[in-house]
Amino acid sequence: MTHPGFGISLTWLLRLRWITAVGQTAAILAAKRLLPEELSIGPLLGLVAFGALSNAALMLRLRRPEPVRPALPGLVLGLDILLLTGLLYGSGGAANPFTAIYLVHITLAAVVMRGIWAWALGVLSISGFGLLFFYNVHVHSLAHMNHGGDDGISLHLVGMWVAFAITAGLIAAFVGLVTEALRRRDEELAALRDLTARQSRLAALTTLAAGVAHELGSPLGTIAVAAKELQRTAEGLGAPGASLAQDAALIREEVGRCRRILDQMAEPSGSNLGEPLQALSWGELEADLSEGLASEDRTRLAFQWPDAGCGPMPRRGLGRALRAVVANALEATPRPGSVKVVAREDQGAWLLEVEDQGTGMAPEVLARVGEPFFSTKPTGSGMGLGLFLARTFAEQLGGELRVESQPGQGTRVQLSWPQVARG
Structure with a gap:
């Protein structure tokens, strides 16, 4: 599967490439009118036509139902950089003032792509610009002082290339950081909206x-x-x-x-807001989880507690959330199979895992776990609120609930919450 953002990027790139093709054609025709004896427009228009054909092929590809590969936007931008290099090669090389368009491609790469792709496209642009100093179709009217000559490449040209490389690197780094920060902000806002809705x-x-x-x-x-x-x-x-x-x-x-x-x-279902924190030991939590269970079910629970106490907690909310998870695990595990309840510390947070020996969940069922009133149990056997309330409790404490399951391999439910400093 492909991240939906790639589809948006490609649709946007399609429009931009059509605009670029029109602009390049107009620039070539205008240059031919200004420099009728020095510029050969046939190969240049051929490159523009190739770019337009590739854009048409890309449009047809997006109409197909198959998902778009994440690398496709990067390949499209790489092709555009190569086409730009070809156009500049046939119109004066590094002396052509339109070499600044390389920076546009670097910026686009930093916005559309991530990580190594953005830097790879930046290196491709820097390399293409550097080659134009040595390989190009000379246009006398575009040349000026210290842009080549019999004495070889000048310090001025070297300085131009170094300045371009530094500018390209700064743009790629800065735009990449800003884009990544915006992506993270959007993800956090989406998570906050989801939490607010729940x-x-x-x-x-x-x-x-x-x-x-x-x-x-x-x-x-x-x-x-x-x-x-x-x-x-x-x-x-x-x-x-x-x-x-x-x-x-x-x-x-x-x-x-x-x-x-x-x-x-x-009862205030799943809510721990307003409940006072109280010191709680793992033994007391074990007693809370075993309360109300039949003696046979109590013997099926295998607890593993850490040496350190769990500290201040909203005891009633925690007990209610975990009882719902444990009850589901006991129902899913055929008798006399056991259910493991394991707690451990992890980077300032408590992780409590409940693992059963049931038949596991199909992917479509796992995707809906935690939705209110969703249950795979027979009608009348449950309300489908246990995991929903457990997840709500964890999120109210700044933690989360994760469910891992595969058909035939049982289910592991992990409840995490940040540790509270002991007074």
Whole structure:
């Protein structure tokens, strides 16, 4: 696949190359009119025509559905530098005032390409300009003092080439740095917009969940009371009411399950804003993660904690986020397989990894992991909010959540957050 920016660069280059072809043709015709005896325009127009044909071929290439290779813009700019060198060779060489156009190509290379490509195109321009001092079709009217002669290349020409090389290097470096800074800024703004959108969805989700929990609380309470009375009446009937009593007990059990789900929804889902930091040890975090699990599931968890404590943390938010990840891992791992929970330090941050032994995820599923209400579980088995809330928690602390998975190789979820200085 190709970064979308390359498509934009090529579309922009196409337009610029058409404008350049028209400008070059006009300049050649004007020069021929001013210098009718000294300039041969046939080869020059041939080079311009070749550039125009290459631009037409490039237009046809962009219409195809196949992705554009990242190197294509660099190759196009390299071809333009060679064509410019050919045009200058046939019109006076280094004495031609249009040699300054090399700097335009160097600037374009620094804007469009990155790293070694920009410097390679700069070296190509410097080399082409240097060769024009030795190899060119002499145009007497364009020559002036110290631009060649019988005594060989002059210090003036050497100075011109050195000055050009220094200028080209400075332009490539400065424009490259500015362009890279702008790219990084755009990436940071895009990440910030994405984070803001997720925070907005979380706020809307929290408001909706609290409203739903409030509205459904009373009807569920009424159903629970009615089911209890029905069960009591059925049990009083003896054997004839046994089946009815079982049905009533099932209703009460499912109502209790709904109430637990509503209680979770009524909490400030995934948000740790405003929660005070408190000293937390890894042992306490292990106890929080094991809370509410069946004894069999507790034995399937394999914890590996570092020697140092994790320091001040929003305990409730961290526990809720990690419980969701651990619960998913336990469900994905066939019994009696184990789930590894490993914490470690990494450059001033804590990394906590939860690795299961499940079947892994397909790429299309992995691409949607963390979206709210997205779940691969059967209907009624989950709300699809666990990883979304875990990611939100990590980002609120300045960290992130990463998911690595391949079909048949299990899944690793990594939650990271910056360490807080111990008071």
